[in-house]
Amino acid sequence: MSKLTETLQKFVDLEEKSLKGFLEKGKILRISKSEKLIKAGEICETLFFILEGSVRSFYFKDDKDVTISFSLEEEFITSMSSFITQKPSYENIEALEDCELWAISHKDLMETLARYRDLEYVYRQLLEEYYIRLEEQLIFSKFKTAKERYLELIKNKPKIIQKASVGQIASFLDMSIETLSRIRASL
Amino acid sequence: MSKLTETLQKFVDLEEKSLKGFLEKGKILRISKSEKLIKAGEICETLFFILEGSVRSFYFKDDKDVTISFSLEEEFITSMSSFITQKPSYENIEALEDCELWAISHKDLMETLARYRDLEYVYRQLLEEYYIRLEEQLIFSKFKTAKERYLELIKNKPKIIQKASVGQIASFLDMSIETLSRIRASL
DNA sequence: AAAATCATTTGACAAATATCAAAAAATCAG
DNA sequence: CTGATTTTTTGATATTTGTCAAATGATTTT
Incomplete structure (x- = not known):
């Protein structure tokens, strides 16, 4: 769990109550290899943080599945577009191996961000970081x-x-x- | 200028003083076709909003320039990775035609976001929107x-x-x- | 352990796209 | 307006990568 705390504190020192408020909204869950975290067609209600293990996100093109990203320990993962818009996901996410995850619901996250200003700031910086990474991936695939x-x-x-x-x-x-x-x- | 206001208000109604505080930090500037907004190698200090015109963002691969994105009226544009990290940009952005832009400095934006909670919320939603768009672009290029x-x-x-x-x-x-x-x- | 299934590698060929060269069209300068 | 320069189009060929089929190797089941 301290992995999650460290990841959050990377940007700013959070107040104790913000951190506590956030952490206690989440649940630990374990899933085994090949199980799905997120299924295409369903609304993605959850943001995950990978405490242990790795996952793969993929789409279906015709009948074949096409991998969009791999995520490892200490990364947040969700079907971003579905999670943000609360519309059905096009994306599937499955465990590449047995995983231990920390999970928070969309509703709980929104409430927590609204309550703790410093957490909202951290969330913004996470978004920025993920944006930059995606941009790098796009450029990389072009060049x-x-x-x-x-x-x-x-x-x-x-x-x-x-x-x-x-x-x-x-x-x-x-x-x-x-x-x-x-x-x-x-x- | 109301174009900018509308874009901001798309998410939530901002308080009058937040909106005012934000708008008055920015400056209007006009640039002519082919002029550069952002040059590779320099730190990008500015977030632009296109009031009129269009711009192109590009990298250099060997000697040729490779276009990364086109942006039109009513879009925000900056070299996101440079703006966020305040490190030198790899990206150039130039005007495709004569443009009228609204521009805010990184410092002023950060101060404004820290001061007005509702603006920070809007900025977060903008980031989310841009993230989703980029994700779509990536998937699109794959499929x-x-x-x-x-x-x-x-x-x-x-x-x-x-x-x-x-x-x-x-x-x-x-x-x-x-x-x-x-x-x-x-x- | 043998059979069956699934994943990976290899080979032959086809398709998509890039590269190079030249022609045609559009734009620019005097 | 006219010659010069740049941009776009067209044609011929080369390269890269994909597809299909078969062979090999690995894993699972009985």
Whole structure:
């Protein structure tokens, strides 16, 4: 749990009561490999923080599933667009391995943010951080070749290589399974 | 200026003094076609709102410039990562045509957000909106073919077709000038 | 352990797009 | 207006990556 506290305190020291108010609104939950946190078509009511484990977010394109992101320990994860708009999600999120998560409902989060000014400030900074990351991902996908994208993934999230299947990684990197297999063979 | 007010009020009715406090921190500025709002290498100190005109954001890849986004009237624009982190920008932003902008400095914005709670809330919602848009763009670029990406641009931002050059649009859509030219010929 | 299922690799070929070169069209300067 | 420059289009070819099919390897089930 201190992982969550540390992540929150990265930006500013929160007052004790804000931190406490926030933490006690959440629940710990454990899910096992392949279980879904969020299902396409449903409204995403929950923001998760990964205490242990890793998850994968994906869409369906025709019949195949296409990976959008991988998230590891100490990251917040939700179907952002569904969580924010409270409309049905297009995205699925599933556990890549057994996970321990901290979870807070949309309603509780909104109430907590409204109550504690310093928490609202932290939430804003989190949003900013996530925005920048997404922007980096977009630019990265524009500028790099298939091989460079793979090498970059190894550098940034090496753990993913062990935890996700070739198919999941390939769709994340926007290439076919075969192309990824050939890139790996060439290294 | 009421365009800016409307955009802010889209989320919640701001108190009169918050709105006033915010608006009077900004300045109106006019720039002519091709002038730069933000230059790569410099720290981006300003958040702009486009009252009239349109702008283009781009990076340099080797020697060529690659368009990252187009922004039209009634949108906020800045080099988000530089503005947020206050580190040098990798991004350039230039006017596609003569523009009228509203501009607020990072320092003034931060002070204003700290002073007016309801403004901070609006800023958060703006961030959320921009996040969702970026996410859509990322997914969109993953799922569509060259032709579909062009048709989507026509649907979403038809004005851009008139205002930007073929080269600018091609790099935005992640294809060569020649491919774009052929797609246009085939319609 | 053998059979069955699933995931990954390899090969042959096809499709999409990029690159290079040149022609045509549009824009600009004097 | 006219020649010069730039932008866009068109054509020929090369490259990258995808698709399909088969082979190999790994994992699970009985």
